[in-house]
Amino acid sequence: MIHVRHLSHSFGPHLVIQNCTFSLGKGDFLFLSGPSGAGKTTLLRLLYAALPSQIGEISVAGVDLRGIRGRAVADLRRQVGVVFQDFKILPLRTVQANIALPLQVRGLVSPHIERRVRAVARALGLESRLGLPCGGLSGGEQQRVAIARAFVVNPKVLLADEPTGNLDPELSFRLMELFKQFQAYGATVIFATHSRELIRRHPSARVMRLEEGAIIHANWPGARVSSAGGEEGIDASPPLSLDGRDEFARSSP
Amino acid sequence: MIRMVARLIRQGVTDLALNPWTQLLTLMGVTLVTFLAGLFLMALLTLDSQLGAVRGETAFQVYWHPGMDMTLVREQWENFRHMPDFAAATTFTPEEALRELGSRLGRSHGGKGELARDFPFLGEGSPLPATALVSFAPVEEDTAAWVSQIEDFLKNLPGVERVIATPLRDELGQAWRKVSRYVLFPSLGFLALILGLLVGNTIRLSLLGKAYEIEILHMVGAYSWYIRLPLVVGGALQGLAGGALALGLLRLLHLRIRDALNFPPLLAEIVFPPLEMCLALVLVPAVTGMLASRLAVRG
Numbered sequence: 001m002i003h004v005r006h007l008s009h010s011f012g013p014h015l016v017i018q019n020c021t022f023s024l025g026k027g028d029f030l031f032l033s034g035p036s037g038a039g040k041t042t043l044l045r046l047l048y049a050a051l052p053s054q055i056g057e058i059s060v061a062g063v064d065l066r067g068i069r070g071r072a073v074a075d076l077r078r079q080v081g082v083v084f085q086d087f088k089i090l091p092l093r094t095v096q097a098n099i100a101l102p103l104q105v106r107g108l109v110s111p112h113i114e115r116r117v118r119a120v121a122r123a124l125g126l127e128s129r130l131g132l133p134c135g136g137l138s139g140g141e142q143q144r145v146a147i148a149r150a151f152v153v154n155p156k157v158l159l160a161d162e163p164t165g166n167l168d169p170e171l172s173f174r175l176m177e178l179f180k181q182f183q184a185y186g187a188t189v190i191f192a193t194h195s196r197e198l199i200r201r202h203p204s205a206r207v208m209r210l211e212e213g214a215i216i217h218a219n220w221p222g223a224r225v226s227s228a229g230g231e232e233g234i235d236a237s238p239p240l241s242l243d244g245r246d247e248f249a250r251s252s253p
Numbered sequence: 254m255i256r257m258v259a260r261l262i263r264q265g266v267t268d269l270a271l272n273p274w275t276q277l278l279t280l281m282g283v284t285l286v287t288f289l290a291g292l293f294l295m296a297l298l299t300l301d302s303q304l305g306a307v308r309g310e311t312a313f314q315v316y317w318h319p320g321m322d323m324t325l326v327r328e329q330w331e332n333f334r335h336m337p338d339f340a341a342a343t344t345f346t347p348e349e350a351l352r353e354l355g356s357r358l359g360r361s362h363g364g365k366g367e368l369a370r371d372f373p374f375l376g377e378g379s380p381l382p383a384t385a386l387v388s389f390a391p392v393e394e395d396t397a398a399w400v401s402q403i404e405d406f407l408k409n410l411p412g413v414e415r416v417i418a419t420p421l422r423d424e425l426g427q428a429w430r431k432v433s434r435y436v437l438f439p440s441l442g443f444l445a446l447i448l449g450l451l452v453g454n455t456i457r458l459s460l461l462g463k464a465y466e467i468e469i470l471h472m473v474g475a476y477s478w479y480i481r482l483p484l485v486v487g488g489a490l491q492g493l494a495g496g497a498l499a500l501g502l503l504r505l506l507h508l509r510i511r512d513a514l515n516f517p518p519l520l521a522e523i524v525f526p527p528l529e530m531c532l533a534l535v536l537v538p539a540v541t542g543m544l545a546s547r548l549a550v551r552g
């Protein structure tokens with residue numbers, strides 16, 4: 001579903017993504033972690049063609065993103081749901097209008113749109129807010145609107161950039177369940193987060209850690225750690241550290 | 254598909270209400286720029302009509318048949334004074350003409366003798382016809398037609414034998430007219446260009462506030478035409494509304510100042526732009542509004 005090979009990206013002289021190679025299949029769930037400035041957002045932006053690919057190969061949902069332009073970009077984004085780190089919701093429009101946006105863009109008819117929007121809003125606890133303008137919502141509510149807008153189209157690929165950054169732990173755990181549901185229906189999910197706690201709670205998920213644009217850790221064979229020694233070795237080490245595994249043992253039911 | 258297009262057009266209209274103040278300011282900007290262009294156009298047209306109008310006098314020498322009934326002739330003389338563009342008339346009855354001729358001859362002979370004494374066969378009655386020199390100061394575009402028209406009128410007066418028209422001396426006016434032909438049309442084109450640039454830029458600026466929305470639409474997979482359509486409709490509407498408003502203001506102003514310059518010696522009536530120029534004043538902002546919106550989406 002997602003294939004990335006020897007991908008590099010630089011802003012001017014500043015190399016932000018360095019020789020990343022990994023691939024994810026249908027129904028895979030990946031936690032993308034790493035310190036601030038590691039390049040998580042940049043990698044995601046490359047995956048939905050918000051940045052032009054420079055070096056390396058990249059394909060998403062069967063679409064080769066090299067040199068992709070115009071209508072093909074729009075077609076790609078119709079298969080990819082994105083939750084933006086900065087939400088990107090329209091403050092003057094209502095919650096309903098914001099969530100409905102991707103459906104309207106696809107030319108769906110209003111009764112259908114309304115049904116889908118209502119269902120997603122209910123799942124995210126936004127049903128009572130549907131008529132309000134988004135500008136007046138709390139940070140957490142706005143974030144949920146951003147998530148709802150990505151969910152509403154049932155995307156094949158779901159890219160979420162810190163989607164629980166503004167939520168209390170309790171709510172973020174509940175939201176995680178929704179993401180997992182998407183995965184269960186066959187969506188490929190990349191979930192960028194700083195939260196070790198979230199990662200610990202989902203030991204079966206794939207985890208990839210970026211630092212300064214390089215993959216320094218990954219827990220499945222489809223990813224290649226760009227270690228100092230070379231790019232050949234596939235890191236098959238268990239997820240996180242030993243004490244991390246203890247955490248998993250404790251938190252899993 | 255058609256329903257989607259209809260919805261997008263409707264959205265273009267209703268979106269204007271989302272940022273009422275921005276839209277209002279843009280509308281004011283468009284209106285004022287168009288109004289200024291209209292004012293300039295009015296000044297240009299008034300100037301042109303003034304340059305086009307002939308300045309100067311033309312004179313007609315009119316000869317009646319000798320022995321005409323003078324009461325009839327005097328009546329005609331009186332009527333001349335009521336003709337349009339009448340400037341002045343010098344009239345001679347046959348006797349006056351004879352006296353005038355005599356005094357000239359006498360002067361040229363250096364003597365003071367009476368004509369009757371030198372030419373006793375002339376007797377009491379003058380053999381000369383009644384004559385008049387009538388001048389007009391026309392304000393006309395087509396002077397040649399006007400001159401021949403007046404000439405025909407005078408010729409057909411009862412008792413008139415012949416009319417000699419002196420050609421109108423209006424070289425300055427003619428020259429100005431030629432120049433203004435070269436000036437007016439390029440000026441109009443230039444005006445349309447400035448109007449387009451200013452209106453376009455105003456609307457483009459107002460669209461900066463929409464950059465965020467445009468970005469989001471791109472992110473959720475909207476095709477370009479889907480993004481453009483409401484913006485283009487909105488831009489066209491703003492241009493149209495601004496142009497119409499400006500035209501209304503211009504009309505009001507014109508009603509108030511139409512005769513502000515209409516006194517001697519200017520006698521200039523301020524010209525309101527003709528229909529096709531009024532249309533241009535509305536359509537140029539509308540079209541540039543559309544184009545500017547289109548360009549703004551690209552940027």
Ligand SMILES: Nc1ncnc2c1ncn2[C@@H]1O[C@H](COP(=O)(O)OP(=O)(O)OP(=O)(O)O)[C@@H](O)[C@H]1O
Pocket residue numbers: 011014016034035036037038039040041042043085
């Ligand atoms: N448009 C850009 N122009 C120049 N530099 C950029 C641009 N976008 C990102 N960068 C740089 O790239 C690096 C990686 O940024 P990125 O946003 O991908 O980090 P991140 O891992 O998402 O961080 P965070 O966890 O804080 O969101 C940073 O050093 C950032 O300054």
Ligand SMILES: [Mg+2]
Pocket residue numbers: 040041042085161
């Ligand atoms: Mg980021």
